[in-house]
Amino acid sequence: MSEISLTIDGEQVKVPEGTTVLSAARKLGIEIPTLCYHPDLTRHGACRVCEVEDVAHNRSLASCVTPVIEGMEISTRSRRARKARRRNVSLLLANHPNDCLGCDRSGTCELQEIAHDLSIRTREIEKYEGETRDITPDKTGPALKREPNKCILCGRCVRICEEVQGVSALQFSNRGFDSIVTTAFDLPQSEINCANCGQCATVCPVGAIVEKNEIYHVWQALEADDKHVVVQTAPSIQATLGEEFGMEPGTVVTGKMVTALRKLGFDRVFSTEFTADLTIMEEGYEFLARLEGNEKLPHITSCCPGWVKFAEHNYPDLLNHLSSAKSPQQMFSALAKSYYPDLTGIKPEKIYTVSIMPCTAKKFEKDRAGINGGPLKDTDAVLTTRELALMIKEIGIDLNHLPEDEYDELLGKSTGAGTIFGTTGGVTEAAVRTVKEKLTGEPLERLELGFVGVQDKEIEIGDRTIKVAIVSGLGNTGELLKDVREGTSEYDFIEVMACPHGCVGGGGQPLPVDKEKKDRRAEGLGSIDQAKTIRKSHENPMIKKVYEDYLEEPLSRRAHRLLHTEYRRRPKN
Amino acid sequence: MACQCDNEKKNIEKYLQPLEEILNNYQVPAESDIDLKKKKKKDSEIDPLTKKKFLIPVLQEAQDEYGYLPEEVLKRIADFLELSLSEVYGVVTFYTQFHLQPRGKNIIRICMGTACHVRGGSQILNEMEEQLGISSGETTDNLKFTLETVACIGACGLAPVIMINDGTYGRLTPDKVPEILNEY
Numbered sequence A: 001m002s003e004i005s006l007t008i009d010g011e012q013v014k015v016p017e018g019t020t021v022l023s024a025a026r027k028l029g030i031e032i033p034t035l036c037y038h039p040d041l042t043r044h045g046a047c048r049v050c051e052v053e054d055v056a057h058n059r060s061l062a063s064c065v066t067p068v069i070e071g072m073e074i075s076t077r078s079r080r081a082r083k084a085r086r087r088n089v090s091l092l093l094a095n096h097p098n099d100c101l102g103c104d105r106s107g108t109c110e111l112q113e114i115a116h117d118l119s120i121r122t123r124e125i126e127k128y129e130g131e132t133r134d135i136t137p138d139k140t141g142p143a144l145k146r147e148p149n150k151c152i153l154c155g156r157c158v159r160i161c162e163e164v165q166g167v168s169a170l171q172f173s174n175r176g177f178d179s180i181v182t183t184a185f186d187l188p189q190s191e192i193n194c195a196n197c198g199q200c201a202t203v204c205p206v207g208a209i210v211e212k213n214e215i216y217h218v219w220q221a222l223e224a225d226d227k228h229v230v231v232q233t234a235p236s237i238q239a240t241l242g243e244e245f246g247m248e249p250g251t252v253v254t255g256k257m258v259t260a261l262r263k264l265g266f267d268r269v270f271s272t273e274f275t276a277d278l279t280i281m282e283e284g285y286e287f288l289a290r291l292e293g294n295e296k297l298p299h300i301t302s303c304c305p306g307w308v309k310f311a312e313h314n315y316p317d318l319l320n321h322l323s324s325a326k327s328p329q330q331m332f333s334a335l336a337k338s339y340y341p342d343l344t345g346i347k348p349e350k351i352y353t354v355s356i357m358p359c360t361a362k363k364f365e366k367d368r369a370g371i372n373g374g375p376l377k378d379t380d381a382v383l384t385t386r387e388l389a390l391m392i393k394e395i396g397i398d399l400n401h402l403p404e405d406e407y408d409e410l411l412g413k414s415t416g417a418g419t420i421f422g423t424t425g426g427v428t429e430a431a432v433r434t435v436k437e438k439l440t441g442e443p444l445e446r447l448e449l450g451f452v453g454v455q456d457k458e459i460e461i462g463d464r465t466i467k468v469a470i471v472s473g474l475g476n477t478g479e480l481l482k483d484v485r486e487g488t489s490e491y492d493f494i495e496v497m498a499c500p501h502g503c504v505g506g507g508g509q510p511l512p513v514d515k516e517k518k519d520r521r522a523e524g525l526g527s528i529d530q531a532k533t534i535r536k537s538h539e540n541p542m543i544k545k546v547y548e549d550y551l552e553e554p555l556s557r558r559a560h561r562l563l564h565t566e567y568r569r570r571p572k573n
Numbered sequence B: 001m002a003c004q005c006d007n008e009k010k011n012i013e014k015y016l017q018p019l020e021e022i023l024n025n026y027q028v029p030a031e032s033d034i035d036l037k038k039k040k041k042k043d044s045e046i047d048p049l050t051k052k053k054f055l056i057p058v059l060q061e062a063q064d065e066y067g068y069l070p071e072e073v074l075k076r077i078a079d080f081l082e083l084s085l086s087e088v089y090g091v092v093t094f095y096t097q098f099h100l101q102p103r104g105k106n107i108i109r110i111c112m113g114t115a116c117h118v119r120g121g122s123q124i125l126n127e128m129e130e131q132l133g134i135s136s137g138e139t140t141d142n143l144k145f146t147l148e149t150v151a152c153i154g155a156c157g158l159a160p161v162i163m164i165n166d167g168t169y170g171r172l173t174p175d176k177v178p179e180i181l182n183e184y
């Protein structure tokens, strides 16, 4: 590929043909503001916030979509370029609610940041005063809230939902001033084929799509004298929470996080990794049974509620391939309201369960019909990583300066297998570690599976070869599931995670985010697994104890009642 | 709650029958019939195996058949073309030629171009709204009339002018409105 040379702000630069002006500038360390551009999505060129001037050709251009051409003389700083950017940002603000202080994204909003960096002032915005949008927010969604008045029509949510997730729940409708990003027939978020994965919320630059905030309820429980509040933290949180406090992506903050949770007033701090190990036991034995009976193969994982709902809409005919095991969150909560009260003597009605999740779909999952093991709600509240960070900040704690602490015993012990649930490939690896030892008595070497798109691998277990496939990003499931549907799938085990890169890339994780950050989070989690002395779920002493004390054995009647669930058909559109 | 009499499914099937006939004409060739290697796909080229390229003509034919585009019809179209309903909805709402609500048997278009405006087009519109009891953009309950405004119909010499279906009425005054409506 040939090289193109051009100058940007007076500096000579040579870049490969096809590079955009924006990337060429960034290579030189020159920052140009962007809004509709996102490194992980196709280019759109809608917001024109990235305008620069090509002096050689006397034109103004959108740098994120314009490929370099020989001899360009780009100025990112000329009067014309600066004015164009200011005008475009001001125009966006002129039709935007002036609600920054009360907005969920205040402090992490990209529009706010750009307006701040460009020092856009009210008088400049008022020049463009005119009609403004007035659309009622949609708060019906089980996991997400949409406020179209804040939408700047950048299309990032539309693109991630279509290109990466293959759902296309959100689209542009109408035209001109009436253009809006909405669902089919403007249906409420609760009534559409949305997976609740929250990927749209991770790319929305403004506060137009955010998670349903549950902080208020959690404070209420923490402040109530008669509540015993237990919290579980999902595997990935320990490698992402630090970002909210300025740490590098992938920094492991397990001990500091436990301290922070104690300071917030949680009565017991437990880890979802414990029930991730339990999921492996239940799901592992279920898979073993299917292998032996050679039925319902490939076995497909069910620990991701985003994937489960997507399957219910799009592959209702394949639901019997899904493991009936609940997600680790729900297994934990079911035990927290059954086994845990037995052990401690605390009445189940007094127990309030909070889970800290990377995930918006878990907010939906906790209220699924039939999800509860008993008459009470198993999971009372789900907070995303971002919501937890807000609570910690509210009480004036800087995570950086906290001492480390350890999880409470009982439901707090976990293995490296439970930890890696947080990245794609983790569930499979964890399951195979256990299944292989059960079948052959031999330990499994590390699988070292990658983190992107579809991966597959053959594993020799005794005289059998097991083929596993691992996929993340719902849009990547198409080919694999088509084969399952047609009965031509060569796999025995398929792991699906709705979010690209799995939960480290979850809809509730710190913002902003891109592929590179997700990789580093996954490396962080991997390092915890490496360091753990017990790396197989069935060796977790607490798991052994739960089965001895309470559940008897994997797939027992009680295990079925508490730890397994059913799925239902939902319409495709 | 949905009706339990089981007729619902049959009724829907019957309702969608004309649509099925339309869709029948929009099939893609079987994968095996195409030499994919030879026809190396460029970005700009339309994939011969996807059906979504048929969306606009299918919508047009369906609207001709049903008079408008009901939700059930759009759902079936989305499934058939392997699109999500929101994508179909986005296209339908983008083009003014597509309608999500039933339309009247007679379409009244009131010209609001410059000449008609100057010569009292809005008085004609007001009178029409008054007589029909609907606003511009709406349809009467008995589905007899749909009232719309248009930018210019190119008959400025006759201003103020309206069209009902294919017929033109020019040099109008509000008092002529009831008489004209009586013709339909």
Ligand code: SF4
Pocket: A144, A160, A161, A165, A167, A168, A169, A170, A193, A194, A195, A196, A197, A198, A199, A200, A201
């Ligand atoms: S939550 Fe996921 S499926 Fe739903 S609209 Fe957002 S990206 Fe699409």
Ligand code: SF4
Pocket: A150, A151, A152, A153, A154, A155, A156, A157, A158, A181, A200, A203, A204, A205, A206, A208, A209
């Ligand atoms: S909702 Fe957010 S991501 Fe989607 S178009 Fe609007 S501003 Fe962009």
Ligand code: SF4
Pocket: A196, A197, A303, A304, A305, A306, A307, A358, A359, A360, A361, A362, A497, A498, A499, A502, A503, A504, A505, A506, A507, A508
């Ligand atoms: S991949 Fe993880 S974060 Fe994303 S929807 Fe599934 S469980 Fe939630």
Ligand code: FES
Pocket: A033, A034, A035, A036, A037, A044, A045, A046, A047, A048, A049, A050, A051, A062, A063, A064, A065
């Ligand atoms: S960032 Fe370049 S046009 Fe939006």
